[in-house]
Amino acid sequence: MTATSPRHASSDDPRVILDEEIGVFEPVPPYPPRTEREAEFYTLRDGEMFINLGPQHPSTHGVLRVVLKIDGENVVDLDPVLGYLHRGVEKLCENADYHHAIAYLDPLEYISSLFCEWPGVLAFEKLLDVEVPRRAEYIRVLATELNRILSHSLFMGWMALDLGGLTPILWSFIERDEIAEMLAALTGQRLLFNYLRIGGVNGDLNHDFMSRLGDWMSRATTQIEANAGLLNENEIFVRRMRGLGRIDGATALRMAFTGPNLRASGVPLDFRRAHPYSVFPELDFDIPTRDEGDCLARYLVRIDEIKQSLRIIDQCIHEMPDGPIMAKLPRLLRPRPGRAYAAVEGPRGQYAAYVVSDGTDQPFRMRIHDPSFIHLQAVGMLMQGNLIADTMAVMASLDPIMGGVDK
Amino acid sequence: MDPVLRRRLEARFGERLSGPVRQRHDETEIRIGAGDVADTIRALHDEPEFGFTFLADLAGVDTGTHMQVVYHLWSETTPDWLRVVADGLSRDDPRVPSITFLWDGAEWMEREAYDMFGITFEGNRDLRRIYMPPDYQSFPLRKDFYLADDAARSPGAGVRHMEQTHAPRNAAPAATIRRAPR
Numbered sequence: 001m002t003a004t005s006p007r008h009a010s011s012d013d014p015r016v017i018l019d020e021e022i023g024v025f026e027p028v029p030p031y032p033p034r035t036e037r038e039a040e041f042y043t044l045r046d047g048e049m050f051i052n053l054g055p056q057h058p059s060t061h062g063v064l065r066v067v068l069k070i071d072g073e074n075v076v077d078l079d080p081v082l083g084y085l086h087r088g089v090e091k092l093c094e095n096a097d098y099h100h101a102i103a104y105l106d107p108l109e110y111i112s113s114l115f116c117e118w119p120g121v122l123a124f125e126k127l128l129d130v131e132v133p134r135r136a137e138y139i140r141v142l143a144t145e146l147n148r149i150l151s152h153s154l155f156m157g158w159m160a161l162d163l164g165g166l167t168p169i170l171w172s173f174i175e176r177d178e179i180a181e182m183l184a185a186l187t188g189q190r191l192l193f194n195y196l197r198i199g200g201v202n203g204d205l206n207h208d209f210m211s212r213l214g215d216w217m218s219r220a221t222t223q224i225e226a227n228a229g230l231l232n233e234n235e236i237f238v239r240r241m242r243g244l245g246r247i248d249g250a251t252a253l254r255m256a257f258t259g260p261n262l263r264a265s266g267v268p269l270d271f272r273r274a275h276p277y278s279v280f281p282e283l284d285f286d287i288p289t290r291d292e293g294d295c296l297a298r299y300l301v302r303i304d305e306i307k308q309s310l311r312i313i314d315q316c317i318h319e320m321p322d323g324p325i326m327a328k329l330p331r332l333l334r335p336r337p338g339r340a341y342a343a344v345e346g347p348r349g350q351y352a353a354y355v356v357s358d359g360t361d362q363p364f365r366m367r368i369h370d371p372s373f374i375h376l377q378a379v380g381m382l383m384q385g386n387l388i389a390d391t392m393a394v395m396a397s398l399d400p401i402m403g404g405v406d407k
Numbered sequence: 408m409d410p411v412l413r414r415r416l417e418a419r420f421g422e423r424l425s426g427p428v429r430q431r432h433d434e435t436e437i438r439i440g441a442g443d444v445a446d447t448i449r450a451l452h453d454e455p456e457f458g459f460t461f462l463a464d465l466a467g468v469d470t471g472t473h474m475q476v477v478y479h480l481w482s483e484t485t486p487d488w489l490r491v492v493a494d495g496l497s498r499d500d501p502r503v504p505s506i507t508f509l510w511d512g513a514e515w516m517e518r519e520a521y522d523m524f525g526i527t528f529e530g531n532r533d534l535r536r537i538y539m540p541p542d543y544q545s546f547p548l549r550k551d552f553y554l555a556d557d558a559a560r561s562p563g564a565g566v567r568h569m570e571q572t573h574a575p576r577n578a579a580p581a582a583t584i585r586r587a588p589r
Contacts, residue, residue: 031541037533083538090523091548126432256462256512269461275433275481275488341434341479341488343463352464354477367466367477377515406538 027052027067041079047071051388055084059162059392062402066379068388075383075391080376085406093366098124098198098333101363105353106192108368109404112151114144115346116404117196119353120366122277122342124198127335127357135323136200137279142316143186143195144344145309150179151347152302152309153227155399159299160231162396163240171227178216185209199327205320213317220310228303241296245382245394248293255381256374259349261398264301265293271345282319285312295397302399305347334361348372348399368407372400409435412485415456420447425494436490444476444493445504451480451489452509458482459489462510467520469550474501474526496526498549505530523548 027050033039044050053066060066063084069077089108093101101120108116118140125132132140157172180190185208187195195202231237247255249266262269270287272280288304290297337359343352349371356365375398382394408430416428416437423443429436439447451459459480468475474496480489493503505528507514517528518537525546528534536543545552 029541034535034541035533038535083536083540086538088547091552253460254509254511256510256516274483275486338431339434339436339477339490340432341464341490343488350463352479354464354466354479356468365466365468367464367468369464369466369479373515373519374512377512381511 026050038079041067041069041077044069048076053391059396060402061158061395061400062405064376064400064402064405066391068391070388073387075386075388078380078383078391080379082376082406085402087407089407090366090368093363095362097361098335098363101366102196102198103194105368106194107403108370108407109346109348109351109372109401110192111154111401112147112347113192114140114147114195115344115351116368117194118144118344118346119342119351120355120368121196121198122344123340123353123355124333124335126340126342127338127355128198128329128333129336130199130327130329132200132327133324134279134321136325136327138316138320139201139205139325140196141278141280141283142313142320143183143193143201145312145316146179146183147193148309148347149306150176150183152306153179155302155347155396156227156231156299159393159396160237162392163237165231165234165237168227168230171230175223175227178212182209182212182216185212197326198333199329200325204325213313217310217313217317221307224303224306224310232300232303238296240390240393241299241397242294244295244386244390245397246292246294247378247382251381252293255378257349257378258371258374259346260301260305261298261349261375263287263289264297266291271343271350275343277342277344283312283315295393298397298399302347332361334359343369346371348401348404349375370404370407372398372402372404373407376400376405408433409485409487412487412489419450419454419457423447430487433487434490435485435487436492438492438494441476441493441496441501441503444478444491445506445508448478448480448491448506449509451482451491456484458484462506462513463488465506465513465516465520467524467526467548469498469524469548471550472498474498474524476503476520476526478506501526502529504528507531522546525549 028042033042048069048071051068051070053060053068055063055065065081067079068075089104093104096104102117105116105120106113153172153175157169160168183193184190187193247265252262252265252267266289268287268289273287285308288301290301335357337357339356341354343350351371352369354367355363358364379395383391412435413428413430423439425438425440451457459482461481463479463481466477468477476493478491496503503526505517507530514531514533515537517531518534520526521528521534522536522538523546
């Protein structure tokens with residue numbers, strides 16, 4: 001619109017000259033640096049500039065802000081800024097019942113929510129000295145391995161999407177949709193399942209779930225081969241990922257890595273074997289490991305893990321025992337005063353819960369340990385001298401979920 | 408419950424432990440003072456009979472009377488988780504040595520404990536807030552930080568809930584801070 005009076009002037013109108021400078025958003029914080037690392041990061045050398053990979057971005061796996069210090073197209077250093085999805089879950093759990101706390105744990109890593117519930121439930125069961133019936137344990141393993149496949153399919157699609165491939169994400173969501181419908185028949189929910197309970201699971205296997213599962217299992221292997229085949233030998237994908245973000249086993253252990261990120265660097269540590277829980281000692285599966293430690297290795301390890309999950313699901317279906325699905329427990333739960341730590345092997349690594357109980361029906365301290373939080377620290381180390389576009393590839397290969405990072 | 412691990416811990420660290428080595432289910436717990444953290448964890452990491460080279464978790468705990476930092480370690484030499492509790496940190500100025508010299512991955516875990524409790528990790532190069540905004544004044548997971556969880560203490564009743572560090576107005580004063588049992 002033509003501006004006649006200064007009060008209606010628009011800053012986009014080229015004829016208008018404003019008295020005040022329109023501030024340009026600077027990624028540099030407006031306060032003096034608080035630590036030596038912050039001071040070192042926010043001083044620019046010759047030719048460098050800051051660019052903000054803002055919290056609103058399609059490739060940051062959630063609301064993550066990363067301040068990149070770039071020299072042309074090369075990233076010299078980066079500083080992740082977290083907290084955009086911080087919901088105070090640990091504090092909320094202190095104010096809630098033990099049963100309510102399980103529902104708070106679900107939206108932490110929403111893609112693999114059964115794995116977020118499981119260590120909390122295991123820690124509560126340790127404090128209550130409850131033994132879970134065998135049928136419930138097998139159902140837990142079955143549901144969580146399906147959740148692992150859900151998570152890894154999303155990883156595969158999202159990895160390609162961050163590199164610019166638009167087809168694999170749609171294929172992976174077709175895959176996920178079938179499994180989500182299956183789990184909806186079992187648990188009632190497609191994403192945040194709220195299925196595990198203290199002492200067992202919420203509902204038994206039903207006909208709808210079993211028929212969908214049987215139907216899907218007959219096609220699953222070929223479907224996963226087809227999905228992975230889109231990318232495994234795609235020249236662009238392989239050339240972008242091979243050799244990028246290489247991390248060796250000793251460094252990965254120093255960075256407290258767990259899960260596929262650690263196994264892709266040559267360390268065969270899987271808590272289902274190293275510190276077995278539930279019925280994993282009775283199940284037969286391999287632990288895929290690779291030595292290269294680059295983005296491609298992390299991708300291939302996860303594809304191999306999907307195949308191992310299918311083996312586990314197959315065994316669970318055939319060896320499912322009969323019996324109750326919940327231990328007999330009073331509704332008002334007062335565990336003994338004490339501390340318990342429980343960890344499970346999730347699709348991203350070690351999910352753990354450390355619960356301090358004071359003898360009341362509310363947890364005194366509910367500490368949630370999340371693997372994505374740990375892995376995101378490594379992005380700065382892995383990005384030395386790489387291009388801006390490789391930031392997305394490296395972050396996607398570490399597979400963070402911001403719900404877990406920010407709690 | 409690994410009796411071999413308990414004997415080794417008592418033999419090696421006997422005088423530093425404030426209390427017996429406790430074991431329950433698949434966990435072994437030792438309690439040490441804040442000053443002994445760096446030496447003890449380095450010994451657990453480096454010595455081959457312990458071999459705790461995997462840091463599983465680093466957490467802060469506010470027991471109401473004092474603060475703790477709790478480390479969970481894992482080793483291939485024992486089937487148990489090892490819990491190292493650095494006990495007895497004062498609530499006014501909790502300080503503990505940083506273990507970032509052993510594990511770089513501990514840096515953000517210590518930042519989170521600082522952000523949520525105010526525990527200073529001496530030796531951490533980057534001890535700044537990680538979840539809360541940089542100008543935030545309180546430490547949210549402390550026991551004297553209250554969430555408004557009923558209408559009487561909600562913004563509708565005039566309560567500024569985002570940084571409330573006083574007890575609820577209608578609660579008995581003695582019962583406000585939860586204290587953990589020993």
